[in-house]
Amino acid sequence: MNKTFKDFILEDLDVFFNVDEMADEHELDGQNLDLIVVDSSLEDLRGFGRDQLDASQEIFKVYKTVYVKSSDFYIPKVDSELILDGQGYYVEEAKDQNGVIKIVLSAHES
Template identity: 35%
Template sequence: MSFKDSIAADLDVFLNTDEFADEHILGGKKIRLIIASDTLNGTPLPHAEGVSLWRKVIYVSCVELGYRPNEGGLLDLDDQTYEVVNVDEQAGLYVITLEANVM
């Protein structure tokens, strides 16, 4: 087995819904992904009364998603629109940081 084959097999375990991943709607497509962190969830923004900052870091297969999201663009995750803050590619996965201001 080649190293690439080994990594692909590991992705199947990592993104298995019986192990780590869950199905979500990302960009209008049902897809397996991992939400690794929900940071600043509900943190009030000092300059905007009644608005909170929500940030999520997700891991999704590059192949399954089918495209690289644009930083600064918008992406819907489970009926919530987020700004794409950062996209990094690591061993066949996109690590995407999403951010939204929610009232």
């Protein structure tokens, strides 16, 4: 049987989500998983300019982008709450991209 390009990508996920490569172990909604977690700013996520952000943000939020294998987790609903490493976050965006779930989380900074 011939493998497709998609088959090769799915096999490579084990490399990316290996703690010796790019991933780290985190707790996500009570599960210990190998995740890739990136701290993000609203400017990075939405393409807003710094002046727009300074004028519009009255409450400072922190953002994290979480990547997890779709075989390890589910696609959460937007506006639902997830617990990442003991801290609550709200789901801003979630989608499956070829076997990887990308979840954008936000929380008010205290």
